[in-house]
Amino acid sequence: MGWRIHGLPPNNQPILNMIDLIKKTMLAGIGATVTTKEKVEGVLHEYVEKGKLSTQDAKNLADRIIADGKQEFEQAKTDLSHRLQELLKKSNFATREELNALEKRVAALEAKNS
Numbered sequence: 353m354g355w356r357i358h359g360l361p362p363n364n365q366p367i368l369n370m371i372d373l374i375k376k377t378m379l380a381g382i383g384a385t386v387t388t389k390e391k392v393e394g395v396l397h398e399y400v401e402k403g404k405l406s407t408q409d410a411k412n413l414a415d416r417i418i419a420d421g422k423q424e425f426e427q428a429k430t431d432l433s434h435r436l437q438e439l440l441k442k443s444n445f446a447t448r449e450e451l452n453a454l455e456k457r458v459a460a461l462e463a464k465n466s
Contacts (some may be wrong), residue, residue: 389414392414392417392418396413396414396425
């Protein structure tokens, strides 16, 4: 799988499976975006060939569709990131900051007891 989250026990397979699924979903979304761009350009090219759209109108429309798609993808990515953060908070895992604070406390206690 390749995923390792600091502070997450290695035997916490359900969380790791969920994160892997999210990763695959996002990668599929990127692939769909590329495929959609090619399809949009193909359909618009057909309209240009049939005289239903000018070359410039087709270019402008393709640019707008692609820009809207990128914006929607970025919004979905942001939403997914927030939801994942909420899930991790609900799962009661230590944050990087909390682990760093504990490491400092342990180091201070070790230094004090040496």
